[in-house]
Amino acid sequence: MTATPARGGPVASASTGSGDRSPRRRTVGLVVNPTAGHGRGREAGRLASQLLTRAGIEVLDVSGASVADAVARARAAALDGLDALVVVGGDGMVHLGVNATVETPTPLAVVATGSGNDFAQVLGLPVHDVAASVAQVVAALERPARAVDAVHVEAVVPGGRPHDPAHGDDAWGGRWYAGVLSLGLDADVNARANTYSWPSGHGRYVRAVFACLAGFSPYGYRLTTDAGTQTFRGTLVAVASSSQIGGGLRIAPDAAVDDGLLDVVYATELSRRGILRLFPRLYRGTHLSHPAVHVVRTRSVVIEASGDGRVPPVAFADGEVVGPVPLRAQVHPGALRVLA
Template sequence: MKRVGLVVNPTAGRRRGAVLGRDVADGLRAAGHDVVDLSAPTASAARANAVRAVAHGIDVLVVVGGDGTAHLGVNVVAGTDTPLVVAGAGTGNDLAATLGWPVRDAAAVVRVVGEGVPRRIDAARRVEPDGSGAWFGGVLAAGFDSVVNERANRWPWPKGRMRYHLAILRELPVFRPIPYAVTVDGVTTRTEAMLVAVANGPAYGGGMRMAPDARVDDGLLDVVVVHAISRVELVRVFPRVFSGTHVDHPAVEILRGREVRLDAERVVAYADGERFAPLPLTCEVVPEALSVLT
């Protein structure tokens, strides 16, 4: 029997999260586990509940939702010994896919909690002068993709991926290459680029394999730079991100390192699909910072 903290995002996956969360809770209790419901009306309140539960001692934290909920879980348990399990219920579920966590399968989640193998993986952290900083487990986007996210998040409709696709169509005619300074382990590259992504894991945005060779346990961040190309060429290349073959394009450069600083004006970075921080920012990989059950 384990004491399980449970955070459910009921709106994830067009409200499929509520049903999956209920089934996960019922299944865990039926298996003999002690379930502590940490869900709350807001993400910040749920996170505060989860932080307190970890501090007071739970055996595992289970979060039910999409990549935003997974991001919440990462920020709660990173740097602790409490393992995380993500029950994918959202549109993207990229972190769940990377680690083989169940998607919309309550019974499989219960099996992972009861029989899962402990594993420690890397996480990335924004570096602040006081040593604090938010974490991310997957990909930080800072460029065309994050600009599209900013636009899409201002729209109340449509929901899901369609809103993102429409935002791409709206942004594309007006987008211009962005001047960046990209510093990896102290070496700075100045360039104009369409986007820069910092990846702890390979995918984001519902299966876009931005950094197909990134690994969550290699102690490194993959930095993907898509240097300046025409909008026509961007339209041609961008769909290849779903297969990861965009990295073969001559405008795509991949750097690797432990610490990355991005400098650019009027760019807000998104990490794990969540609004993260405006540039400039510095992030670092922390090896084995995150405990998970898989």
């Protein structure tokens, strides 16, 4: 979709001759993923724009030629004073929207049409129903936005020191997420599932689990949290601000999006048979009672490779590639405003 340059902030309606003012016209930015929902995203974006316009809302298309371009355009628009930034798609578009609106006055709104819509489901938003989603956005524009936590993740050097060009490090400013950072078998499964065009939703993750288990061996982790440091050979690590990933996996069932804490869920070494027995419990959120599964609640965590086991896989956040360990994740309470 061709991007339309963002304009200024919300537009006020003209004053009537009697001195009364009609209600101010709302202005939202719209970002669409045309490939969401296996190609249905473009039509969903067109319908969302039409419905918002019919509701009397001015719509500015701030989609870009690439993800980086879209984030830059959307963030510029958010800083310019939109009433909301509306993203149309799945969790990948939510990730884009988080990075565009975090720590700005502009709230994020979600029209969930992707193959995975975990963040929308956690917030109780409509899924795969554009009309209901737009109706919810229109109604929510008349209420204060909800403040939820955002998590900043950045590369660090071994020992936890941030990358610094002055020390000859490869500087990386990091990024934000609002769902779950995956750094174990869960990340490997995410990467593999992204290569599949079928089945939809969590079915892709089930298929990817079996593919990733072939030849699996444990990773070596060192986790440093507010409670101290744990070193172990393990199967998965998830740093969660939200409770759900993978189209319905309740990886951190007790995580809350607005409690100012991260739930670090990790599993120590398991056999392939043990992993297969544990996996179905992730959908029910009952895996936390398994003796190999542990949870640490913390405000920040540094994840490193311990050297005892395979190097952990490239991390994913909200289903999007972040980068290799070592990484630091830190929660910022209430840094994101959402229409929910």
